[in-house]
Amino acid sequence: MTMDPHNKEDQASDQGCQGSCGCGSGDGKVSRRSFLRVGAAALGGMAALTAALSPLRELDPDDLPSVEEFIQKHYKEMSGEQMQAALGRIEKDVQKRFGVTPEVADIKPLDGVEFVYALNLSRCIGCRKCVHACVAENNQSRSPEVQYIRVLEMPRGTTDLEQGDHHYDRPKVPSDHHYYMPVQCHQCASPPCVKVCPIEATWQESDGITVVDYDWCIGCRYCEAACPYWARRFNFAEPQIPKDKLNKKMSYLSNRPRHKGVIEKCHYCLQRTRQGQMPACLEVCPVGARKFGNVLDADSDVTQILKHKRVFVLKEDVGTLPRFFYYFDERYPRSQGGEA
Amino acid sequence: MSEYLRFLWRCGRISFVGDWRYYLWMTFLTVIALLGLNAYCKQFVEGLIVTGMTDQVSWGLYIANFTFLVGMAAAAVMLVIPVYVYRNHDLHNLVIFGELLAVASIIMCLMFVTVDLGRPDRFMHLFLRFNFPMSMLSWDGIVLNGYLLLNLHICGYLIYCAYRRRQPGKMFYIPVVFIAIFWAISIHTVTAFLYVGLGGRPFWNAAIIAPRFLASAFAAGPAFLILTLQIINKTTSYDVSKKGIMLLRSIVTVALIINQFLLLSEVFTEFYTGSAHAASAYYLFFGLHGYTGLVGWIWTAITLNTIAMILLMLPASRSMKFLNVACVFMIVGIWIEKGMGLIVPAFIPTPLGEILEYVPTINETLVCLGIWAFGLLLFTIMVRITIPVLAGRLTYDTEYHFESVVE
Numbered sequence: 001m002t003m004d005p006h007n008k009e010d011q012a013s014d015q016g017c018q019g020s021c022g023c024g025s026g027d028g029k030v031s032r033r034s035f036l037r038v039g040a041a042a043l044g045g046m047a048a049l050t051a052a053l054s055p056l057r058e059l060d061p062d063d064l065p066s067v068e069e070f071i072q073k074h075y076k077e078m079s080g081e082q083m084q085a086a087l088g089r090i091e092k093d094v095q096k097r098f099g100v101t102p103e104v105a106d107i108k109p110l111d112g113v114e115f116v117y118a119l120n121l122s123r124c125i126g127c128r129k130c131v132h133a134c135v136a137e138n139n140q141s142r143s144p145e146v147q148y149i150r151v152l153e154m155p156r157g158t159t160d161l162e163q164g165d166h167h168y169d170r171p172k173v174p175s176d177h178h179y180y181m182p183v184q185c186h187q188c189a190s191p192p193c194v195k196v197c198p199i200e201a202t203w204q205e206s207d208g209i210t211v212v213d214y215d216w217c218i219g220c221r222y223c224e225a226a227c228p229y230w231a232r233r234f235n236f237a238e239p240q241i242p243k244d245k246l247n248k249k250m251s252y253l254s255n256r257p258r259h260k261g262v263i264e265k266c267h268y269c270l271q272r273t274r275q276g277q278m279p280a281c282l283e284v285c286p287v288g289a290r291k292f293g294n295v296l297d298a299d300s301d302v303t304q305i306l307k308h309k310r311v312f313v314l315k316e317d318v319g320t321l322p323r324f325f326y327y328f329d330e331r332y333p334r335s336q337g338g339e340a
Numbered sequence: 341m342s343e344y345l346r347f348l349w350r351c352g353r354i355s356f357v358g359d360w361r362y363y364l365w366m367t368f369l370t371v372i373a374l375l376g377l378n379a380y381c382k383q384f385v386e387g388l389i390v391t392g393m394t395d396q397v398s399w400g401l402y403i404a405n406f407t408f409l410v411g412m413a414a415a416a417v418m419l420v421i422p423v424y425v426y427r428n429h430d431l432h433n434l435v436i437f438g439e440l441l442a443v444a445s446i447i448m449c450l451m452f453v454t455v456d457l458g459r460p461d462r463f464m465h466l467f468l469r470f471n472f473p474m475s476m477l478s479w480d481g482i483v484l485n486g487y488l489l490l491n492l493h494i495c496g497y498l499i500y501c502a503y504r505r506r507q508p509g510k511m512f513y514i515p516v517v518f519i520a521i522f523w524a525i526s527i528h529t530v531t532a533f534l535y536v537g538l539g540g541r542p543f544w545n546a547a548i549i550a551p552r553f554l555a556s557a558f559a560a561g562p563a564f565l566i567l568t569l570q571i572i573n574k575t576t577s578y579d580v581s582k583k584g585i586m587l588l589r590s591i592v593t594v595a596l597i598i599n600q601f602l603l604l605s606e607v608f609t610e611f612y613t614g615s616a617h618a619a620s621a622y623y624l625f626f627g628l629h630g631y632t633g634l635v636g637w638i639w640t641a642i643t644l645n646t647i648a649m650i651l652l653m654l655p656a657s658r659s660m661k662f663l664n665v666a667c668v669f670m671i672v673g674i675w676i677e678k679g680m681g682l683i684v685p686a687f688i689p690t691p692l693g694e695i696l697e698y699v700p701t702i703n704e705t706l707v708c709l710g711i712w713a714f715g716l717l718l719f720t721i722m723v724r725i726t727i728p729v730l731a732g733r734l735t736y737d738t739e740y741h742f743e744s745v746v747e
Contacts, residue, residue, distance in 0.1 A: 045370075052374040055381035063385075065461055074469050144389070150692060162619055162693035183692055192540060198477035199465045218465055219388075219458020222477050224398045228540025230692045234398060234458065237389035260387040261458025315691075318539040 062096065063238065063259070074200065075213040075253070083252075086215070090256055097257065098243050106252040107274045109207035115268050115323065116208070116295040117279075118305045119182060122329035123289035126151055126173045126180030130281035130290070134184075137269060137280035138255040139247050141239030148233065148266040149184040149281060161314075184281070185210065185231035185266035186314065186322030193223035193232060202263070208323050209268050211253040217262040224263060228318045232265045268292070295323075343736060347503055354734065355721040361575065362724070369717040376710005379703045380455055388458055390703045397687040397698035399456070401708050404679030406452035408560070409715075410531045411553065411678060413445035413487065415561020417524035418591050424517050430583040433730070436498060437572070438565055439491045440722045442524075446488040448715035455707055476534045483527045490520040495722070502729050504736050528554050535686070543620035543686040546609075552602040553678070558595035560674040562588045563667040568723075570660060578727045589663055593652040596670055600649055603642075603677075623695070624685040631688070633697040637680050644673035 068089050073082060087104045094102045131149045140146040152164030155178055164181065174180060191210050194202055201216040202223055224232040238260040250256040251271035258264055269279035273292070277283075282290040293300035302325075305311065309327040358366070383390045393400045416438035422428035423435045454460055472478040494513055501508040532550035539545055566588050573580040610621040622628050627635050648670035656662045689695045700708075728734035 048370075048374050049377075052378040053381055055378060055385055058385045070461075074465075077469075150694075152692065160693075161691075162689055164693050166692070166694045192538065196475050196477065196538070198471050198475045198481065200469045200471045201465070216462070216465055216469070217459065218462045220453075220456065220477065221398045221458070222475070222534075224395065225687075226538050226540060228691050230395075230690045230694075233395050235387070236391075236393070237387045260389075263458075315540075320539075 066093075069215060072215055074216055076200075076203075087252065090250075090252070094246075094250070094257055098241065098246050100243055100246050100248060102246070102248045102250050102256070104250045104252065104256055105271075107254075107271055109205045109209070109270075110274060111206075112296055113207045113294045114296050115187070115273060116293065116302045116306070117187075117268065117324045118291040118302050118309075118311070119324070119326050120289040120291070120329065121179055121181060121326050123287045124151075124180040124182060125287055125289075126153055126168070126175075126178070127286065129284045129286060130182060133280040133284035134266070134269075136245065137247055137272070138267075139241055139250070139257050140233075140264070141235060141237075141241060141258070142245065143240040144237055146233045146235070146239070146264070148231070148264075149182050150230070151180055151182045153178045154181050181326070182281075183229055183231070183314065184324070185268075186229050186320070186324035187266075187268060189321035189323060190319065192226040192228065192318075192320060196222045196226045198222065205253075205270075207270075207274070209270055210265070211267055211270070212263055212265060213253065214256070214258050214262045214264065219261040219263065221263065228315050228320060229322075232263050234263050235260045343504070344500070347500060347736070350734065350740065351725045354728065354740070355724055358724065359575075362720075366717065366720065369713040369720070372713035373710050373717060376707050376713060379706035379710060382703055383455070383707065384460075390701060392698055392700045392704060394696060394698070396690050396694060396696035397684060399683055399687065400698055401679070401700045401704055402452050402456040404683040405708055405711070406449050406456070407531065407683060408675050408678045409445045409449045409452065410484070410527055411557030411674070412561045412564060413442045413449065414524045414528055414554075414557045415445075415565055416442040416491065417521055418558050418562045418595075419565070419588070420517060420521055420524075422587065422591075424514070424521075428587065430581050430587055433578075434565075434569060434580065434584050436495060436726060436730070437568060437723065438561075439495045440726065441561070441565060441568070441719060442491045443488060443495060443722065444715045444719035446484055446491070446527075447718060448711055449484055450488075451711045451714070452708075455711070476530065476537050479530045480527075480534055483523065483530045487520065487523050487527050490516055490523055494520065495726075499726055499729050502732070503734065505732075525554070528557055535682070540691050541620075541686045542617035544682075546606070548602055548606050548609075549682075552599065552606065555595055555599035555602055556674045556678055559592050559599055560671050560678075562592045562595070563670050566592070566667050567664060567671075568719075570664070572723065572727070576727050578731060585660075585663075586658070589652065589657065592667070592670070593649075596645065596649050596652060599674075600645060619689055619693075620685040623688050624681060628689065629695060631695050631697055633688075633699070634680060634685060637676050641673040641676035641681060644669040645677070648673060 066089070068085070072078070072086055072089075078086060083106050087106060090104045091102055094100065094104070128151050131147050131151060134140070134148050135142070135145070138148070140148070150166060152161065152166060153168040153175065154164045168175075168178075187204075187208050187210055189204075189208065191204055194204055194210060198220065199216065199218060201218070202210060202212045204210045219234065221234055224234055235258050239258055241257060246257070247255060249271060254267045254270045269277075269281075273279055279290075279292055282292050291301045291305055293302040295302055295306070297303060305327060306325065309329075311325045311327045313322045313325055391400060391402075416435075419431050419435040419438035423431050454463070457463070466478075466481060470478050472482070494516055497513050498508055529550050532553040535541070535544040536546065536549045566585055569580045569585060569588075572578050607621070607625070610618045619628060623631065624634050624638050626632075648666040651657050651662055651666040651669075654662075657666050684698050688697065725734075728740070732738075734740045
């Protein structure tokens with residue numbers, strides 16, 4: 001590329017004083033007048049910048065990451081000692097935020113276990129008890145409220161989700177003309193959310209549960225866009241949980257309190273299920289619509305259900321291989337009589 | 341080295357020098373940029389709750405503007421190809437402005453992505469555990485930053501050579517120019533794949549998105565340059581040939597026609613089949629179950645683009661007045677179409693069929709305006725420096741009267 005000087009006059013530089021009138025133009029020389037002008041402009045600029053930055057005064061120093069958190073390694077790279085230090089830091093953080101001393105552990109997956117959920121659509125009455133039990137167990141923010149389970153009220157005769165009502169509000173459930181379909185994370189065997197995360201802040205564990213390292217997530221929400229089941233939730237504001245509502249039994253990858261700006265999701269209550277308990281949503285279900293267990297164990301409920309019931313998965317066509325199955329009983333026990 | 345530092349120092353000084361229009365423009369941009377910074381500080385303290393985004397519509401104006409600007413960045417390649425591949429002389433001394441626009445656009449892109457992050461303080465996690473090649477977002481990080489570096493090198497090298505009155509060594513920039521051509525295509529393709537790759541979002545999960553992306557980018561970017569070049573022509577002594585602008589007009593015309601054709605193909609596929617997958621498209625074009633938030637926007641965009649296309653095809657647009665109208669219309673039209681029209685409807689309805697509309701907040705809008713103002717500020721400064729250097733008035737062996745204009 002050649003740079004030919006152009007013919008038009010440079011009006012700008014010709015109008016000047018050529019540096020000979022003592023006004024201080026030209027390289028290097030600075031007059032008092034120009035000094036004052038530049039000084040005033042610089043001062044004004046600094047003042048405007050300070051004003052622009054002023055909201056930062058509201059920043060709670062506790063909201064900023066501590067040095068330990070800042071240099072903390074990715075979950076998979078931490079040594080045992082480093083994990084212990086991280087758990088200690090989290091305990092202190094919870095103590096400071098909520099005034100409650102928790103027990104935070106790092107509960108690992110068990111060998112020979114692959115968790116699967118099965119939900120009986122013939123039984124579910126849409127009472128949403130699972131939704132609230134989940135919030136209580138997993139220390140979700142109460143304000144703004146974060147819920148992992150969404151229950152859809154579906155008209156009979158369709159599985160088209162767009163016809164479902166997310167915000168049904170009846171004095172009494174179930175309605176005779178609907179069935180109810182709770183949706184939560186399907187713990188896919190081929191999870192698109194894991195694939196898209198640019199920094200491996202979310203991954204699938206050996207027992208099939210997809211987890212999030214809340215200390216690693218940068219909050220880009222690409223996983224939230226990728227999930228076909230709308231199972232992920234983002235902390236748009238700093239989560240608020242009343243002190244007495246906090247569940248003190250916590251695990252690193254599951255229900256420890258989150259900070260603002262990170263993603264969270266259902267993790268099959270791994271702090272319970274990896275220690276032999278059932279998920280909170282299952283325990284609270286009044287009609288026994290929820291079944292959970294190890295699909296590698298031939299005698300487990302879920303294995304029997306997968307073998308003998310009319311089972312289907314949601315959106316099979318997106319190819320994510322969910323570990324969350326829906327099924328119907330052979331007949332509708334409540335549809336004919338109308339009682340629950 | 342000391343000569344280079346002096347060059348930088350003089351570049352810094354000249355960016356503060358200009359006539360009253362320049363000062364007015366720069367002050368205006370600075371004020372808007374500071375308002376944006378103020379709004380972002382609020383967001384940093386409160387969290388993304390100060391935006392209109394929700395779990396239902398989890399990406400909004402930020403990602404919409406990001407998407408549009410990736411397109412603008414590619415404008416350069418539409419000048420680079422005629423100049424370096426077909427040896428066109430009319431665009432020869434204009435191509436650098438395309439490259440400068442690319443630099444400013446990419447910087448704006450990176451800023452839009454950063455303000456969208458919930459935890460920008462963890463930015464360095466990108467360097468510590470990078471999900472490459474699985475995540476399209478990691479690809480996007482590479483191609484965007486790579487494109488920025490390539491263009492910085494090309495512009496910086498050529499401008500510095502002109503400053504030193506040296507003939508640029510072809511070895512040092514021609515190969516980079518050719519890499520940048522392919523790279524420009526890649527920033528679009530990868531950004532389109534970011535959305536296209538999501539099987540759970542049928543609105544995006546269509547092969548036509550990437551080609552449409554390229555077509556609209558090749559229309560909006562050069563259109564912006566047509567406007568910029570005329571401003572340069574009016575306010576500086578730099579020689580902008582009319583033939584160059586007319587060549588850009590042809591490029592823009594073809595790109596816009598292709599874009600409109602691809603839009604038609606998309607609309608036909610969505611609506612003629614009438615599949616359930618078209619819910620987002622129904623929401624965008626006609627509204628869904630009484631929710632019509634984007635209908636006015638998209639029809640405005642289609643109208644603007646169609647008027648622009650007709651204007652461009654008529655001989656009337658050989659006159660700058662009509663050409664400028666067409667350019668403004670298509671920039672606005674494509675901004676709506678690629679921003680609001682491409683990002684937001686993919687979230688409505690949600691994968692579970694819920695409809696929650698997205699309305700950006702004032703705070704979020706201010707952040708966007710601030711980034712735009714900052715980008716234009718950068719672009720203006722870069723142009724401000726480039727013109728006297730290329731014209732041979734600001735070189736290492738000339739005295740430049742920095743204060744002469746304002747005295």
